[in-house]
Amino acid sequence: MSEIADLSTSQLLSLYGDRQLSPVAVTKAALERINTYNNSVNAFAIVDEKTALAEAQASEVRWLNGNPLGLVDGIPFTAKDLLLTKGLPTRRGSKAIIVNQPWEEDAPAVARLREQGAVLLGKTTTSEFGWKGVTESQLTGITRNPWNLNLTPGGSSGGAAVAAALGMGTLHLGTDGGGSSRTPAALTGVFGFKPTFGRVAGYPSAHTGNLFHVGVLVRTVTDAAVALNVIAHPDVRDWYALPDDQQDYTSDLDKGVAGLRIAYSPNFGYAEVDSEVAALVKAAVDVFSKLGAIVEEVDPGFVNPRLIFQTFWQAGASKLLRGFSPEQQAVIEEGLQSIAQIGDRLTLAEYLSAQDAREALARQMQRFHQNYDLLITPTLPVVAFPVGQNRPLSYIDNPQRDWSPFSYPFNLTQQPAASVPCGFTKNGLPVGIQIVAAKYQDLLVLQAAKAYESVSPFIMPLTASN
Template sequence: MTSPPRRLPRTTTTPPADLTALTAAELVAGYRSGAFTPVDATRDVLAAIEAYDRRVNAFVLVDAERALADAERSAQRYADGRPLGPGDGVPVSIKDMFLTEGWPTRRGTALIDPAGPWTEDAPPVARLREAGAVLLGKTTTPEFGWKGVTDSPTFGATGNPWHPYLTAGGSSGGAAAAVRLGLGPWSIGTDGGGSVRIPASFTGTVGLKPTYGLVPIYPPSPFGTLSHAGPITRTVADAAGLLDLIARPDPRDWSALPSPAGSYLDGLEDGVAGLRIAYSANLGHVENDPEVDRLVLAAVEVLAGQGAEVAEVDPGFDDPVAAFSVLWFAGAAKVVEGYGPAALDRIDPGLRRGVEYGSGLTAADYLDATAVRMRLGSELGRFHQRYDLLVTPTLPIPAFELGRDAPEGWPSDAWTSWTPYTYPFNLTQQPALSVPCGFTADGRPVGLQIVGPRHADALVLRAGRAYERATDWADQWPVVLESKGS
């Protein structure tokens, strides 16, 4: 049911032989030592984008001139001994859902006029610019980030770095594909139902949906408080470092949380010994691909081998997909409504069906769904009094064929039908991290999801780092990198 169109290569034997193989932390260490400069790193990344992006369609906009100007200013700061901090000179891509001064924010749709003017940065973009990061460009998203794969009538489909004939997932698929190919070590995405974690699982990257409000959002998402912003990186340490920069209040977001007291890198290496971890193989109602079951169980055994107290237990809630769909598609209907009745004929047909469903909902439907959400949040809050963390598969399946909303032969085309582990934690606003936990026999990545109680982002990252440290999945590189420029 989920078989790809052909047998897939798995990995290269060596990483790229240039600066694109380095993490953000390694780049900054090199800048500080004088081994290389931000200009060197940016040139390597831009060359890699030129060579590989045509294979996967990760970017909708690349501004090489502006990126090199950012890099030159950063290099001068390092030469003067005045770097702005741990983000100075790090190449980063921005999902095309975030406002970015000077660049169009198209949100994956033809409904938005690229002419602008584009005079404002969204909060995470503003924090990155203040930190001296090198902004490369905007990454691909489906229209308004509405679904779990990345394709749109306007910008096409984003392929998987491990095999371009497979989907990268979505809606932050462009961001994940870019990171996994070394097209910048940092990217930021949005996650309203799994949109950071889904592509992280499919591409073998690290994706964090933080506690709601930790990373401010502006303008407000039409999907309301389901929508989070978070990092996509190759390693957990890079995710923690990026979160340090973007998890800062912004006066434009009325629901933003206060700044964290310390760094998310503090205590990151403390391990999982003594933590009470609940392992749920299927949340009590999901059927997984057998290879997903095998790989996730092996990952849980790694955590137990590091001293975690692991118990196999389901959190005990029913699938909240009906409530999630009400909240999600009410938001979709509202955003498309603003472009007039003719907009329905210009958007993704699947989005149109969702908008038509959302337009028929009532205030009572919305309040009923909100009540389900509140009950679920209370249930998970009580659950985490007994268990520090919950681990599950990130997804029940590995990546499927590009250009489809669901695997061939799947019983439903709804993206929520194959993402049952992600959207519940948007409803509850808990931090949830996807880390790579291996490959299927034919070379498709699989993700392990680590969920914590609200505000336990540091603990979630710590557990992810403990698992990552005991494995080598972050060190694997797609074979596509061996065929530069093809």
């Protein structure tokens, strides 16, 4: 069972086709992992074992008849509890959500996976409405890092990252409104991909509007590419969805990086980065040079866009809370209420000025990518820190000090970005590099990540010797 739970999507599909393995056995293996580890790590808000086994049995019949439903028939997957799932409540990590209501829709990404036969195991934990970079909420409690249970996996897609790391399912849907997939990917040592905004349709619209990307957290780059082939399609419910480009994200995945122009920015010119993290990132960047890329150390040249990003988050929080009754608002976390109160005081002129500044940043990055195919940075300047706090200890006394400066700029610019595991500190904690490409160049990010993975395979907690 343990070995089955560690198999990739491609391996599983091949074994299904050869009738050497059943979707039922694979689903049982994933559920066994959940039963073994979830009490310790708290990665799931809800597990639907009965429905998952029924879906797996239906998949098994299709494979035995030689008629699989699609590209991921029988592959176990999870959905972050911000994404709608038909038949299961979507509580968004909040006590404010009314559970007793019909749950009759799947979010687009969930729907696409189910249409092609994937087996939904359950919903993974999130911070309340995804508002903070750790996965802790009054509803579901604390989600813990599998490398050290006293530490956070980050957030807000922390449950999905932990599930990926421990083999509790194969494909894991996450969201990223400012780093919410890439942050936990880096802190747990898995691959986290945020596609170009609109490449994966989203519905209903997030309170943060078009900062919000739907992506995946997985154990291998190829798994991410397979998932993108299924979920990267428009949906009539999403006004922002991009046209279908008919891209096969598994094609040319092994193309490599030879000849690519890569900009390496250690700190954007203004961020503080832990020395051990910086050394591991630099070593990873050197790998790209050895693989034939033309690497230049250069900053993208923008001023810290933190205030721009905060304006949109504050306005979004204000909008979100206005949709709840006073009784519902009263049970929402104080930190989110405080952000909403700041958003209440924003003027229209301030919001529109932030929009102008965002557009200027996006134009600057478009020009930057005229000279560089890719940009590589640390995913985070720090490693995992203790649970029970929203920030690393050294950052708590200075709220203006930014512990996640590398992620949210690319939500503002809507570019594709991935966190790729690049090694471990002397204390055995994962570190990630971030690979960014120009808007719409999603495949290029995956190709670069795959090139790195091919010479530096990712290590998961159950197989790590630490």
